[in-house]
Amino acid sequence: MKEYQDILDRAFEAMENAYAPYSNYHVGACVLTKDNKYFMGANIENASYGLTNCAERNAIFQAYSNGYRKKDIEAIAIVSEGKTLATPCGACRQVLVELLEKHTPIVLSNHKIEKVTNIQDLLPMSFTEEDLK
Numbered sequence: 001m002k003e004y005q006d007i008l009d010r011a012f013e014a015m016e017n018a019y020a021p022y023s024n025y026h027v028g029a030c031v032l033t034k035d036n037k038y039f040m041g042a043n044i045e046n047a048s049y050g051l052t053n054c055a056e057r058n059a060i061f062q063a064y065s066n067g068y069r070k071k072d073i074e075a076i077a078i079v080s081e082g083k084t085l086a087t088p089c090g091a092c093r094q095v096l097v098e099l100l101e102k103h104t105p106i107v108l109s110n111h112k113i114e115k116v117t118n119i120q121d122l123l124p125m126s127f128t129e130e131d132l133k
Contacts, residue, residue, distance in 0.1 A: 001114045004077060004107045007032045011077040014040035014055065021045060027086050029055035031063045032074045039063040054092050060099050075105040085113055093123040
């Protein structure tokens with residue numbers, strides 16, 4: 001996956017900053033914007049598990065906090081060293097369905113397996129702002 005190697009490398013770099021004393025499951029993410037800016041995130045756990053924040057939410061929230069919006073995002077990479085690919089949890093899928101264009105590449109890797117997908121495939125028939133109109 002040469003096309004996405006830079007964003008994957010940065011996501012793996014971000015994974016090194018994960019704070020996961022409870023699960024010991026480290027995840028990293030990197031958002032690439034269309035003007036070639038990178039926003040990295042790692043999972044940060046909390047003893048009150050519901051307050052844990054996932055890597056992909058940390059990364060995309062950073063992009064949005066810096067003024068970027070869904071039209072500005074080129075791709076997002078989500079990585080782990082687990083036996084299987086780290087796909088976004090349900091909460092992250094709901095966040096990504098609102099903050100990404102439906103065909104924005106979501107690049108997944110665990111060093112052994114790589115897959116490119118998008119939020120439309122990960123969360124079909126999703127609840128969005130269109131449902132609130």
